[in-house]
Amino acid sequence: MKDRINLNEKLGQFSRHWSPHTVGEFNGHDLMVVKVQGEFNWHSHADSDDLFLVLRGELFIRLRDREVRLKPGELFVVARGVEHQPYALQETHLLLIEPSGTPNTGNAATAAPRTLI
Amino acid sequence: MKDRINLNEKLGQFSRHWSPHTVGEFNGHDLMVVKVQGEFNWHSHADSDDLFLVLRGELFIRLRDREVRLKPGELFVVARGVEHQPYALQETHLLLIEPSGTPNTGNAATAAPRTLI
Numbered sequence: 728m729k730d731r732i733n734l735n736e737k738l739g740q741f742s743r744h745w746s747p748h749t750v751g752e753f754n755g756h757d758l759m760v761v762k763v764q765g766e767f768n769w770h771s772h773a774d775s776d777d778l779f780l781v782l783r784g785e786l787f788i789r790l791r792d793r794e795v796r797l798k799p800g801e802l803f804v805v806a807r808g809v810e811h812q813p814y815a816l817q818e819t820h821l822l823l824i825e826p827s828g829t830p831n832t833g834n835a836a837t838a839a840p841r842t843l844i
Numbered sequence: 845m846k847d848r849i850n851l852n853e854k855l856g857q858f859s860r861h862w863s864p865h866t867v868g869e870f871n872g873h874d875l876m877v878v879k880v881q882g883e884f885n886w887h888s889h890a891d892s893d894d895l896f897l898v899l900r901g902e903l904f905i906r907l908r909d910r911e912v913r914l915k916p917g918e919l920f921v922v923a924r925g926v927e928h929q930p931y932a933l934q935e936t937h938l939l940l941i942e943p944s945g946t947p948n949t950g951n952a953a954t955a956a957p958r959t960l961i
Contacts, residue, residue: 730920731912731913731918732920734917734919751919751921754943778875796848797848800851800852801848801850802848802849804869804875824870824941
């Protein structure tokens with residue numbers, strides 16, 4: 728983490744959806760960028776809040792009792808233990824922050840591998 | 845932290861420089877927006893990394909051995925214990941993330957009070 732991190736430059740280095748890429752570390756957390764489109768699985772993280780900041784596009788997060796809609800410059804924190812399902816109708820770019828090692832699916836068996844760029 | 849947080853809406857609620865406003869909480873950290881212009885003091889945080897994400901304008905961070913320049917969409921993590929001096933030539937808007945209670949000046953005696961919006 729020696730230098731500035733340009734989020735768009737990092738997002739330009741991959742195209743796969745729902746594949747978080749770690750661009751930095753911060754207090755035991757991974758700073759990740761991800762491109763999403765379509766639906767992710769319902770999941771929760773027992774031990775960590777989940778931070779989503781929209782950089783481009785539009786993100787929807789279904790919760791069991793409502794739905795949150797996020798545009799660029801908007802963020803949402805899913806509290807630990809809360810089930811959620813993110814989805815996007817168009818390609819959407821996000822900054823995610825989670826404790827290093829948190830499985831993105833809520834399940835280590837199905838989680839994306841940690842990928843540093 | 846019940847709903848989405850629009851960073852620009854939050855930034856529209858105050859005008860004072862170098863006065864971080866807490867807009868949310870995440871894993872024991874405060875999510876803060878701040879408007880800066882001019883020079884801040886040299887300081888460090890012994891126990892925490894310091895995350896800066898530029899939302900508008902341009903931020904410079906002097907380190908003892910070099911200087912970092914950040915534009916919108918760029919972030920930088922000052923590692924714990926590293927002395928730094930942020931400054932901005934024009935009004936610049938930032939997202940900051942620090943453990944709740946971290947003094948913004950590195951010194952509880954001179955720190956801005958915690959202000960939630």
